[in-house]
Each structure stands twice: as structure tokens, then as C-alpha cells.
Amino acid sequence: MNCAQVRGLFGAYWDDETTQGEREALEHHFAACTECRAEYEAFSRTLELVGSLPRAEAAPDLVERVLAGTRRATPEPDLVVSRRPGWVPLTAAAVAVLIGVATLAPWLRMSPRRNGSTSTPIASVETVREAVRVPHLATGGTPSGVNAASRTTPATTLASVSDSVFDHSDDVEFILDPVTVKRGRVRAYTPYTSGVEGQRASISF
């Protein structure tokens, strides 16, 4: 038994969990090797010292406090797993349909070359892929509009507003509705009521 094997058995020897043969081999090694004997003495002294330390008791309300802290922890907004059909399963389904159609074609007398039906499943996949994209706001060709979802990273962002909204270079209005108080009467702002004010305006309700 070499030194490394002996040191690997220190714990078992301390706990008296070695076999008779291991114990005899260890003690034989200790008689011959002063280094290992000193090492074991240091090991056993350390364990005795640690064992003599007073046992620290947890505060009685520790569990309650930890649970309360967990409850108080502020949850963060998170993305939900997309319920939209992803394009990968759709493509797989389309390919399966394509293979099925190709396999059944001889029996159905449908020659792909004759009627060009091979393009149909592919086209349908493309259509669906377009459909699952977030609709792009028509901006009359102005590129300063919002980005489509396809241009964003799905892992972190599902939609995005253009940076120009933040640097105010775009046509941006930050809303704070004006409320007027006249002779103790509050006149809260309602959108689009400007056209009905004035003496001559008539309104139906």
C-alpha cells in the first residue's frame, strides 16, 4: 500500500470502517512512514478540534424569514412560451405531406412533373411563415417604422420599437392628458371631443 492509498483511507480509518486487512496494512505503513503518520495525526487532531466546537443553532424563525423573503421577492416580467406555430414544425409537417403526396402520386395518378403540385406545400409554408410574423405597420415606405419580429432576437424580444422613438427623432408624443377645473367642475380630457365644443355644435346621445 503506497502513501496515496493510505491517505485515501484516513477517513475510513478514523471512523473505524476499514476491513481487518486495510487496518493492518495502514498500521504497518504508519510504522514505516513518518510522513503519513504525521499527516494522519494532523488529520485526526483537526477533526477532534472541529468536533469540540459548540454547535451553532439556527434562529427559530429562520425558516419563516426565508419563506417571507421569498414571498417578498419582486417577480420580473417574463416571456411566455410562444403559442404560435413555429416554422420548424410547420416545415417538417409540410415535408411529411410532400413525401406523402410523392409516395401516393403513382397511385393517385398525380405526376409532380405534369401538374407542378410540388410547389404547393412549399408555398403554403411560406404563407404561414409570413402570417406568424408581427404585422408591419404601413409607413408609406418610410424605413423609420417599427421593426418586424423577424428582425429581432426571439429569445429576448418579440417586438421592438425603433431607436428613433427613444432619441425623439421620430414623430413621438408623450401623453399626459390635460384636465381642466372650472368653477369647481372638473372637465376631464376625452379624446376627440374638441369638435363638439362651442356654442353652435350639436351632439346626439
Add this chain to the structure above:
Amino acid sequence: MRSPRVPAAGRRPVVGVWAGVALVALAWVAPGVARAEGPLSALEGDVDAIATRALPSVVTVFAQRPGESRARDGRTVVRTHTRVGSGVAVDANGVMTTASVVLGAQRIVVRTANGLEADAVIVGCDPIFNLALLRVPDLRLPTLDMASGRGPQLGDWVIAVGTTYGARPTQSVGNVAYVHREPRFALLQLTNTVVPGNSGAAALNTRGELVGIVQGDLGDAGSGTSGDAARASGFSFAIPLETVRPVYESFRREGRVRHGYLGVTTRQAQVASESESGASVPIGALIESVVSDGPAARAGLQRGDLIVGFEHDRVEYPEQLARWISASRPGSSVALVWVRDDLEKTGTVVLTESPDATPGWALGLGGPGDGSPPRITEIERQIQRLNQQLQLLKNQGGTTPH
């Protein structure tokens, strides 16, 4: 012989050492004194904790629609107009905001405090109550609990949490300065400072519960809806939960709010002010026409009647009456007071449901009026005559020597 200076010189280092020890001790203790938490700093900590906890539930709402603007060369170009407001998560993917932020939007994007952005759709939008509910299918938001029990009372503390330029958070502490009450509506006047972009922000109580949705500040309604720093008045307004909750429930249930309908067309009636020359005083809603077999017609209202009262409240403007009628539930009975042939009449009208999802008047669909006020001129003349007589009496009283 020892020089007398030697001992003195020997004491100096000792004094210096003690002074050094004292300084070190002071330096050790001083931060402790500064850190000592008094009631005020504890209060500040509580407010911060409430705002910090609410912040993940407060979002920035970007509502985009194509708008026209004039280029330098005079051509009209189509640009994306973005209205930015705040919103509050009231359920896992439901955000409450004001109608003025999202009305007419073709695309809405919601941005959370931790930078997530996702498209939102309008579940319901009501310009009468100025509230809108958005659905954000791709986000799971921590919700703000709605306060239960009594509504906010005068003096109650309110913490407003919203977002502003750059989608950055805003936070202010104030209290309820006044509760404006009118039929079917209430509005909290707060001392909180609000900033542009705060429309739709959260108004919280000291337990961190939602007590209202911030609408705006004290401003000039004629100046448009865009916030302006120069307009800062120190007062803000919030739609209380007693109004928000039923509207939210209605949006969730059927995606809209059902509005009451009276079946009249009215225009404003006003007379010259007796206290301010040149100014006019609104006196009610003058009926120009009545829809046959409508609720008003069934209650006996006629063309030329001047509606001056609604449920014990004075009606001054037609728009005021229209708001109260539209905010009433279809099928509900409302007590009206009107004037016909100089006589006051009262009656109860059972409202029906408005044929339009959003009443036309709230969308600016007002007519110019038929130009033939039936009885208003008569009433105006009578009031003017009375004013003149009153003025004469006052003048006589003022010149009579005592």
C-alpha cells in the same frame, strides 16, 4: 540639570496619540450616527420598496399609427406617429392604460421595466371613461393587486409609478388633495408630480395596491394631449379604481362598455354673464331634436326643452350630459330636470343601449347645429331683462346716501 522643555516635549507625542485615537474613534462612530435610521428615512425606504415592487408591473406603451406631416418642399408625407404612455399590468398579460394613448393605433408595442418588448392588441378601448385594456400574449407580467375596501379618501398618500422619456421609470409621492365627484364618474386630484408619458401610470396606496390610473395633470384642454414640461402645475389627476374596476371587468367580459342612450340631439345654451362683461354662462343642453320612440320621447321630452338637471346635479354643457348619459348603464333610470315654457319639469327616463359602440359625440361627430334655436332667444331675453333690472337696483342702492 534637566531642561524644563524635555518633559513637555515628551508629553506632546502622548497628546498626539490620544488625539489620533479620538479621531479614529470619531471616524468609526460618525458613519454609524449618519446611518442611524430615523422615522423619515424609514418612511423613504418604505416608499422606495413600494415603488420598486410595483415597477415590474408598470410598462411603457408605444402606440403607432400613420400620420401625415408636411415636408419642407410642401409635399404631404406619411410618417409613423407614435404616442407613448404608461400602462399597468392588471393580469398576467393584461395591461390597463388610458384610451388617449392607444385610440386609433394600428400597432401597439409594450416595453417592460427589464427591457422586454412585445406586441399588444386592444381588448377594449373606451374614450368615455378614457380607459383601455391591452392584451400582450407573449409576456407574463407580475400583476398589481387592486385595492379592496374603501376608496382613496382625502389626504391618503399616493405613490405614482410610471414611465417617461426613454421608457425610464418615474416615481412621485403625494396625497389625495380632492375627490371630484360627478354622476357616474370620480376623479382623484393628487399632489403628485407627473410628467409626459405618465398617462396610464399606476397610482398606489401605502400598501402598494393599485388605487387608480393616472390620467394627466392640470392643464389647458385646448392645448392638445401632448405633455409639456412647461405645463407642470403640481397637480395631477387619476381615475379611481371605483371607475377603473367595472370598466376592466366589462372589457374582460365583452371587450367593450355598454353605453346608455337618451335619443336626443342637443346644443349648448348660454347667457351673458352678469358679473363678467363679455363672458357667457352655460345654462344647459337645449334639445334640437328627439328621436321618435326613443327614451327621451317616451319620457315626454320635446324639441325646445332645456335640460338643466341630471340626478340632482346641475347640467351646464351638453357634453357634460352626454358623458353622464353615456356612462350610465342601458336599462337604468335617470331623473332629469328640464325647462319648458318657463316651467320646470321633472321626469324619469329609462335609457336604452347606445346603437354605437362608441357614441358619435365622443368621436367628434358633432353637427354644426340647425341654426334655429327654438326657445333659447326667448329665455336669453328674459334673463337679460332681469339682469338689467338687477343692475339698476344695484346702482340705485350704491348711489343712495346713508
